[in-house]
Amino acid sequence: MSQETLSGWARKLRAREISSRELTQLYLDRIERLDPQLNSFITVTAESALAQADAADARLADGEQTPLLGVPVAQKDIFCTEGVRTSCGSRMLDPFVSPYDATVVERMNAAGAVMLGKTNMDEFAMGSSNETSFYGPVRNPWDTERVPGGSSGGSAAAVGARLVPGATGTDTGGSIRQPAAFCGITGLKPTYGRVSRYGMIAFASSLDQGGPMAATAEDCGLMLNAMAGFDQRDSTSVERPAEDFTAGLDQDLKGLRIGLPKEFFAEGLDEKVRGVIDAAVDVLKGRGAEIREVSLPNSHLSVxxxxVVAPAECSSNLARFDGVRYGHRCENPEDLMDLYTRSRGEGFGDEVKRRIMVGTYVLSAGYYDAYYLKAQKVRRIIADDFRSVFEDVDVLLAPTTPELPFALGAKADPVSMYLSDIYTIAANLAGLPAMSLPAGEIDGLPVGLQLIGNYFDEARLLGVAHQYQQETDWHTRVPAAFA
Amino acid sequence: MEWETVIGLEIHAQLNTVSKIFSGAPTAYGAEPNRQACAVDLGMPGVLPVLNQGAVEKAVMLGLAIDAEITPRSVFARKNYFYPDLPKGYQISQYELPIVARGHLDIELEDGTIKRIGVTRAHLEEDAGKSLHEGFELMTGIDLNRAGTPLIEIVSEPELRSAKEAVAYMKKLHSLVRYLDICDGNMQEGSFRCDANVSIRPKGQTEFGTRAELKNLNSFRFVERAINHEIERQIDVIEGGGSVVQETRLYDPDRDETRSMRTKEEANDYRYFPDPDLLPVVVDTAFVNQMREKLPELPDAKRARFVEQYGLSDYDAGVLTAAREMGDFYEAVAAGCGAPKLAANWVMGEFSAALNRSEVELAEAPVNAEGLAGLLARIQDETISGKIAKEVFEAMWNGEGDADTVIEAKGLKQITDTGAIDAIIDEVMANNPQQLEQYRGGKDKLFGFFVGQVMKATQGKANPAQVNERLKAKLDG
Incomplete structure (x- = not known):
């Protein structure tokens, strides 16, 4: 049963082969039994999930055909959920129960999805291993001594272990794609502005984007259909006609121009990972795609x-966590300064503090031009690189990460951790859609393949991934311990 | 040494939009604490600002009214600092690219000359909440009702040279924002607030001296007093061999003094950067033209028209056009009674005095424009004299009805019947034979005595001109 995909369950629910309550209970049982090995959930909302399932069953009984109706999902704990703790992986928000739903949550609820709970994550989405969470690290279902990636590590591990058919993630510098790669699942970061950021706790506002994480491209398309769309509460959300992201799944790849940016295959790339990517390229070539090498000459400036940009924005975004109105407040503050410094000192973990300090520094008088302004210029240059490459190719293909999932505690040095996102960050800086899908295994660990598309080209990306998944079975593999 | 004062004003005007600048919560004043603050105003995790178009419209109208440049693409920036009544830990403001740049305002100096004061910029921003220090026993209460109220900060060039000029500028701007109906101008409620940058320099020197920023100047009187105090303080410091420190000083109206809040060294580094949650504000020509069409007649234009159209003195026209409502009221009275000068005298005289005495706003006055015009019409058609009119006005103000009702009820109608006046004169002459003899013997001054007696006998209702004429004829006859 646990092998079934989100789209598969959706079909079975609509065919009334299983009720949402049965399905929900099945996954709740799996979470209860298996999650102690992974720590992928911060909060499980069993009671409200069953209530949502019953409501979905009633709608299904009325013949409603909404695709996500009755399908269990999980929300990354960065999305505000009314009446449910929304911690963002931080002690700071451990006591915080949101008074409202994020737009993404609202839309998925309206579509009839059943929320099983809130998934673990790096604190405030700052991390690439899920080790910065106040709730402890998440473990990789393929090897529980290894990290699941981050920051959406809880969502990736939960989907990878089939504790839930699909989960939301957010991606600021690779936080959907890198954990998707590490956990052997499919994850999509949409074009900046596709998915409303309202109610998604901000890390770096100009880079953050929510997206789906599931077993297959088709699953991601179904989820994105519910998640995406203009939201007048988010000024940066893009007003475009509604789109069916599953519409292009069956499009064949004949004549599709795929570019391989040579900078993504350079020094630092694990040879075995390169081998997996080469094999994937051959599969796509076999289905009619044209492959060519391209260059993104300023890629080395991405990290x-x-x-600079992400810490700058986070230093300001996290200023609201001051112990005054909600969240963690220190005991018996002596005065205002004591209230601020101790509440924040106790509430935030080291990585968050590190980034707040870096961000404060780069925005300070005398440094702003040299750092922040310059970084913004670099961003434009990187976006220009992509713009010119997309004149010649339709999709870019690259590894998602330079290496395999690493061991817990292996990257104590922050900079080596930061380099884990070396292939994913550029798409965020440019605002482009990008995804990761499983493309092989090395020593029993999954390897991710990254596709980067032009603005608003999610449907095409999902189509390429789906075609690939017609010919391969990496996306169907489940770690033995969780099968 | 002779000193010259240099003053620049930063005026914060709350824009009178229905909802806040970045949320849908209402802006009304005086609600119970924290009842008018939604998730966005509270700085809840995950919330995002959405710009209120109404605030942009009002800012553009102000820009047009001060003949300024409207920035086609202005940018909101975050001003970062921690304060308990600043929920997000930053204020959304405008920094490098304000919506309004380089305008000017003409003020009238005491000697009647006009001085043009440059307006450097005007930018949109959100107001903070309020910290309440009373009634919380060793704690501070936070009221976020005001948080997110739209403000426009209007920054003048350092071209004001005295406290009086500063007040004239502030009054002019106050009048303007109310004309434009972009701010209610209520200074007590903090809708219109002023900070002043004050420095002094030896007369003739071109470089500026070190300035102090005075905060909390929430009335015209405080502005004048605080600036004058600050000038004296700075002169004392320099003449005592010291030097002025760049600092922020708070004006305490109770003690009538300024005291240091923080020095430059303690000043925040606000770490401004463009707010990534908001798109640049794009204002195109069509929009600007639309706003231009919405502009009402502005004070200077109205003043000139009053001189031209109603034959008023420039001074009277200035008084009557200082507030838009007063100008409108005057025009309604003038039109209603057909006597513009009489209307001006009454509106500025009796009527304004009554407003002050009763401490009511124009809109709440018990006598409206129609009522006052009705009264003045009775002066015009000689039903009553100006003197009696004051008595009638008093009664109208006290709610005893319109002019005709009062005149009727009190029997105040002027006596213009020559026969009746003659009869009274005869009676007065008969009753005062001694005075009559003296008058006729050459004591001309007694004419006034006879007028007084006639008026007394008629309770002031006799037409004075007629009394004069008939009395003269009879006494001399």
Missing amino acids: PAYY
């Missing part, structure tokens, strides 16, 4: 630019 440094990102680690």
Whole structure:
């Protein structure tokens, strides 16, 4: 049963082969039994899930055909959920129960999806291993001594272990794609502005984007259909006609121009990972795609630019967590300064503090031009690189990460951790849609393949991934311990 | 040494939009604490700002009214600092690209000359909440009702040279924002607030001295007093061999003094950067033209028209056009009674005095424009004299009805019947034979005595001109 995909369950629910209550109970049982090995959930909302399931069953009984109706999903704990703790993986928000639903949550609820709970994550989405969570690290279902990636590590591990058919993630510098790669699942970061950020706790506002994580491209398309769309509460959300992201799944690949950016295959790439990617390229070539090498000459500037822009925005975004109105407040503050410094000192973990300090520094008088302004210029240059490459090719293909999932505690040095996102960050800086899908295994660990598309080309990306998944079975594999 | 004062004003005007600048919560004043703050105003995790178009419209109208440049693409920035009544830990404001740039305002100096004061910029921003220090025993209460109220901060060039000029500028701007109906101008409620940058320099020197920023100047009187105090303080400091420190000083109206809040060294580094949650504000020509069409007649234009159209003195026209409502009221009275000068005298005289005495706003006055015009019409058609009119006005103000009702009820109608006046004169002459003899013997001054007696006998209702004429004829006859 646990092998079934989100789309598969959706079909079975509509065919009334299983009720949402049965399905929900099945997954709740799996979470109860298996999650102690993974720690992928911060909060399980069993009671409200069953109530949602019953409501979905009633709608299904009325013949409603909404695709996500009755399908169990999980929300990354960065999305605000009314009446449910929304911690963002931080002690700071451990006591915080949101008074409202994020737009994404609202839309998925309206579509009839059943929320099983809130998934673990790096604190405030800052991390690439899920080790910065206040609730402890998440473990990789393929090897529980290894990290699941981050920051959406809980969602990736839960889907990878089939504790839930689909989950939401957010991606600021690779936080959907890198954990998707590490956990052997499919994850999509949409074009910036596709998915409303309202109610998604901000890390770096100009880079953050929510997206789906599930077993297959088709699953991601179904989820994105519910998640995406203009939201007048988010000024940066893009007003475009509604789109069916599953419409292009069956499009064949004949004549599709796929570019391989040579900078993504350079030094630092694990040779075995390269082998997996080469094999995937051959599969796509076999289905009619044209492959060509392209260049994104300023790629090497992505990580440094990102680690100026993202901390700058986070230093300001996280200022609201001051112990005054909600969240963690220190005991017996002596005065205002004590209230601020101790509440924040106790509430935030080291990585968050590190980024707040870096961000405060780069925005300070005398440094702003040299760092922040320069990084913004680099961002434009990187976006220009992509713009010119997309004149010649339709899709870019690259590895998602330079290496395999690493062991817990292996990357104590923050900079080596930051380099884990070396292939994913550029798409965030440019605002482009990008996804990761499982494309092989090395020593029993999954390897992710990254596809980057032009603006608003999610349907095409999902189509390429789906075609690939017609010919391969990596996306169907489940770690033995969770099968 | 002779000193010259240099003053620049930063005026914060709350824009009178229905909802807040970045949320849908209402802006009305005086609600119970924290009842008018929604998730966005509270700075809840995950919330995002959405710009209120109404605030942009009002800012553009102000820009047009001060003949300024309207920035086609202005940018909201975050001003970062921690304060308990600043929910997000930053204020959304405008920094490098304000919506309004380089305008000017003409003020009238005491000697009647006009001085043009440059307006450097005007930018949109959100107001903070309020910290309440009373009634919380060793704690501070936070009221976020005001958080997110739209403000326009209007920054003048340092071209004001005295406290009086500063007040004239502030009054002019106050009048303007109310004309434009973009701000209610209520200074007590903090809708219109002023900070002043004050420095002094030896007369003739071109470089500026070190300035102090005075905060909390929430009335015209405070502005004048605080600036004058600050000028004296700075002169004392410099003449005592010291030097002025760049700092922020708070005006305490109870003690009538300014005291240091923080020095430059303690000042925040606000770490401004463009707010990534908001798109640039794009204002195109069509929009600007639309706003231009919405502009009402502005004070200077109205003043000139009053001089031209109603034959008023420039001074009277200035008084009557200082507030839009007063100008409108005057025009309604003038039109209603057909006597513009009489209307001006009454509106500025009796009527304004009554407003002050009763401490009511124009809109709440017990006598409206129609009522006052009705009264003045009775002066015009000689039903009553100006003197009696004051008595009638008093009664109208006290709610005893319109002019005709009062005149009728009190029997105040002027006596213009020559026969009746003659009869009274005869009676007065008969009753005062001694005075009559003296008058006729050459004591001309006694004419006034006879007028007084006639008026007394008629309780002031006799037409004075007629009394004069008939009395003269009879006494001399």
